[in-house]
Amino acid sequence: ADVPSGMSARRTVYAPEHVMKKAAGLQSVDRVDAVAELSMPPLMGIQALSGAGKIKRLLVLDGIQDPGNLGTLVRTALALGWDAVALLPGTCDPYNDKALRAARGGVFRLPMARLTWDELHEVTTMHRLSRFDPKL
Numbered sequence: 001a002d003v004p005s006g007m008s009a010r011r012t013v014y015a016p017e018h019v020m021k022k023a024a025g026l027q028s029v030d031r032v033d034a035v036a037e038l039s040m041p042p043l044m045g046i047q048a049l050s051g052a053g054k055i056k057r058l059l060v061l062d063g064i065q066d067p068g069n070l071g072t073l074v075r076t077a078l079a080l081g082w083d084a085v086a087l088l089p090g091t092c093d094p095y096n097d098k099a100l101r102a103a104r105g106g107v108f109r110l111p112m113a114r115l116t117w118d119e120l121h122e123v124t125t126m127h128r129l130s131r132f133d134p135k136l
Helices: 017-024 046-052 067-079 097-103 117-126
Strands: 058-061 084-087 112-114
Touching: 046 084, 046 112, 046 117, 058 067, 058 117, 067 097
Parallel strands: 058 084, 084 112
Antiparallel strands: none
16 A cells, blocks of 8 residues: 555555454454554643633533543534543553544644643633532
8 A cells, every 4th residue: 555645654664464453452353454654743831722722612521531432522523513622640651552443533633731730720721711620
């Protein structure tokens, strides 16, 4: 297979299917077409949300430990048209392989930032967002 249009590669390596499955870290798949190394978008601090523009809907994840749940929440936020995701302390890595699979690419399409509680307050104030706490 060739590099898809719109993408570039510094190096292309062809390998048999059993090697591709091993490199992808998947046990039960029908087929693996590509394994790629990508640069990860920055995650730390408010500046990581700079590409979001005016934020009207911000998904705030606090202490989500299961990567599959995180990925599903990100995918759902993207499908519902939310603008960005804030990851508070104790939330797992959105680039974990399980989170990536569950998000179906959503972590690369939705601006995301690891924020402290103070930074979250700053972002919500700056964008004039209402804060809802399910514990209230």
